[in-house]
Structure formats: structure tokens, C-alpha cells
Amino acid sequence: DSGVTQTPKHLITATGQRVTLRCSPRSGDLSVYWYQQSLDQGLQFLIQYYNGEERAKGNILERFSAQQFPDLHSELNLSSLELGDSALYFCASSVGGGTGYTFGSGTRLTVV
Amino acid sequence: AQTVTQSQPEMSVQEAETVTLSCTYDTSESDYYLFWYKQPPSRQMILVIRQEAYKQQNATENRFSVNFQKAAKSFSLKISDSQLGDAAMYFCAYFTGTASKLTFGTGTRLQVTL
Numbered sequence: 001d002s003g004v005t006q007t008p009k010h011l012i013t014a015t016g017q018r019v020t021l022r023c024s025p026r027s028g029d030l031s032v033y034w035y036q037q038s039l040d041q042g043l044q045f046l047i048q049y050y051n052g053e054e055r056a057k058g059n060i061l062e063r064f065s066a067q068q069f070p071d072l073h074s075e076l077n078l079s080s081l082e083l084g085d086s087a088l089y090f091c092a093s094s095v096g097g098g099t100g101y102t103f104g105s106g107t108r109l110t111v112v
Numbered sequence: 113a114q115t116v117t118q119s120q121p122e123m124s125v126q127e128a129e130t131v132t133l134s135c136t137y138d139t140s141e142s143d144y145y146l147f148w149y150k151q152p153p154s155r156q157m158i159l160v161i162r163q164e165a166y167k168q169q170n171a172t173e174n175r176f177s178v179n180f181q182k183a184a185k186s187f188s189l190k191i192s193d194s195q196l197g198d199a200a201m202y203f204c205a206y207f208t209g210t211a212s213k214l215t216f217g218t219g220t221r222l223q224v225t226l
Contacts, residue, residue: 097209097214100145103158
């Protein structure tokens, strides 16, 4: 157990639908990062939050949004889902980026 | 923009042997951090080793060590006495406070054979 909790572990949904992925960071970590990993691909950075505020943004689609709540958990919202959105979505947390990130076990999203 | 390149899509090593995975990166920053992450079939991302750019000494974690060549912007991972459990995808990653994100390479799939 890495200390970063992601739910759900698996999600199957239809095209056009909306889903919410949830992440609880490791205790004491203020930063939360979201990454997307498509099949046999590297990890693409989506977005970072630090203590409730958006800190950095990657190539995140306009259909995707995220937020970090006062208790530091974060949610990634994916809407108008397309087949190409099928991927493994990772959440990671850190106390400082230079120390390295601790990853959750990911949410596998399948869009059918 | 910072980029991380892993030129070996796949590598194979026999059990108990040593293997080196290559990584190069491109940056204009002087202060940054480099990492190797392991992703086994379970898909969990596991931090293997970390290197601070201002430290000349190469990082070591048990059977894992790095060869950090700052001028050449090279950061290779050496796995000694390879074990079956080392079979995984290995990602090289770069972090700088300027970009405030971890940038990953495309990964090297390591196979360990008997």
C-alpha cells in the first residue's frame, strides 16, 4: 500500500458519459498530480494541485477537469467520453516534487 | 521544453546478470532531479532510485545504481544480480521546480530470463 488511494479501480462506461475519479493523497502530502497512461504508452501529465490550488497544467482536454478539496483529496472529472479516453489514470502525491512522487494503483477506465 | 528519451524499447537479461538501461534528457535548467520508476505487470508505479542534479555522487539502492553524467545529460540505470521480479517496464523521469511536473520517458520493457 503506497498510501495514495484511488477509487474506483475499474470503471466501464459508454461513450458520451461522464465519470469521476477520486484520489486521496498520502498523509502530509499537499500536492496531487494526475497522469494518463494509454495502452503500452508512457505517462502523460494532466494537472497538478497544491493545497487546493491548480499549480500546473499539461495537455488536459477541455472535457476533463479536476479539483482538490480542503481535505486534500482530489477528483478528476471526465465528460463526453470517447473511446480514445480509455486508459489507466494515475494519481500521485508528493511533499515536494524533488522528493519523487508516490503513485496510487490507478483507475482503469474503459469506454465502450 | 524538457524531454526524456529512452532509446531501448525492450531489453533482456539473464537471471543473476547485470543490465543497463539508458536514458537521456534535454534541459536548460541547472537544478533538477532524475528518477527511475518501475512498473511491473500489476501496473503499480514504484520509485526505484532518485538522483539530485547538484550531487556528483551516483545514487545507489541495493542492486540498483545509476550512472549520472550531467554534462552529457545522461542517466542510466544499472541492475545487478537481476532477479525474475525485476521484469517490468522501467521509466526514466525528470523533475524541475520550474515546470512543477514529473516528465517521463517512453519506457524500457525489461525481460528477465532463466
